[in-house]
Amino acid sequence: MPQSTATATPATPAAPASPAAAAPIGQRIDENYAELSPQEQRAADVILDHLDDLALYNASELARLSGVSKATVSRLFRSLGFADAQEVRDHARALRSQGVPLGGITLDPQRSSAVDAHLAQEQSNLRAMLATVSDGRLTEAAGLIARARRVVVIGLRNSYPLALHLRQQLVLGLTDVRLAPAPGQSIGEELAGLTANDAVVLVGFRRRPSGFGRILDAATTLSVPIVLLADPSARRHADRVALYLECPVDSVLAVDSYAAANSLVALLATESLAVAARGSRTRIASINRLYSGLDELEPPA
Template sequence: MKHISSLPINPPARLLMGPGPINAAPRVPRAVAVAERIARSGRALPFALEVVAFGDEEGTRLGFQDSAEVREHARALRRNGAPVGGPGASAGTPSRLAAHLAGEQENLRQLLQNLEDGRLDAAARLIAHAGNVVVIGLRNSSPLALHLRQQLAQACDNVRLAPLPGQSIGEDLAGLGAHDVVVLFGFRRRTAGFGQLVAAIERRGIPLVLIADSSARRYADGAAVWLECPIDSASAFDSYATAMSLIHLLATGAMGAHVRVTRTRIAAITSIYDDLDELEAPW
């Protein structure tokens, strides 16, 4: 029988730190303490699940019907992107590293399979030929949007990130039209108004490249190009390694569409780097 601390989702009370009415009561922190005490005492996972579901000698209860409901609640939180997990085996053990590698390889395999129908090239062409390129990413998607903008800026002078601090997205969408493009990142745990943003872009006839995981498929019909990117992970957090690979492919494709223009711009940027002494000298 596996010990609670050896499992990737543990202790069970940690699973309850997600959305929903369960979080409203102070009994949740008490349940966390109970489950951690169980882990320290050497009791096994099934016992801890029963405690969380039905209560213990201190009367700690969370209102679940049984331990199966506890497990399903945990799975639902993880599917929604909640960082479900707790103390357990070190992340650097050979088994954990092997599981991480296998997960990353599977995500990359799925991504490349999704791109086999030519949609990557279609997205790259939209970006390369657009009058203006606006890259949007909120919450977890923000660093991805920033990185894509940085990559595209090496080849294009018409790329901007939105929204900038102190601004709303409406200020960046105003004036865009059919000859421009919006690249929108929408990985799970999106803001509540994400669907309204997609609809607003579509109503204005602005071509949209939508990059997200499978939870955003319901928005794919509003996009000119839909790029689905898996971010599943065996650990508590989603992994964005595959998303970074997609950014690399997309930026490379956009740069390749105008090789001469790209080379001229890169040369100009490099010259300014030298003038300002911005980069350290290579070894």
């Protein structure tokens, strides 16, 4: 029997997700709140109150907390662009892993449980960071920085304040430490002219801009050694840098915590100045004389 020569109809490509469907659930609720029924608004209010632990609830539990039916909760999920409660839980877990603010505990000093939870998470972050860098990579990174002809510290978005602080500490003992990008400027000017004798310290904690990889590409093309300070979400970039110093920023609060990251900055700066000990002492003494001559610092009490 001859085989059929009928041609299969190509599958219709799936329509791309709308911007609204890609938005965090809190934003979707805010944008659609006025159109929700009173019962759906009650369920939405409960969701907004539990954004920090939304991944732990199913539709029945949210219905019970809201005082509405499970059907109402399911209808709310569909109106917000979700198929079911499982998709909502997956969505909440994905957002928190990306550092998206989702609520968090209220840090009331009168509530010892909230303070204890915050302290426990901060200690966990600090222990994880110290465990990661205690294998000698911190000392190796400090040596690379201290011996570089020029150091360019780069930080974008939430990483910028950390980069600024690191540069301020390093410049106390190292002669040529630059921060990029300068306000209103781009990074290209600071990378131009760098060689293997220089160093780039790239601070890249989560919610990095889309051009982050291109910065790595540019520095790699110039053969500049890169020290990357980042959280675990940057592990995919680790094989592209000379040294990767990892530090979690997990938090029980609504936003990420950079306490351990600031501790890492202090460790890296201290180690770097120690490697360049003689030059650092000379430069620090010169800076202190200028502080005095310019009357820039308030005298000690």
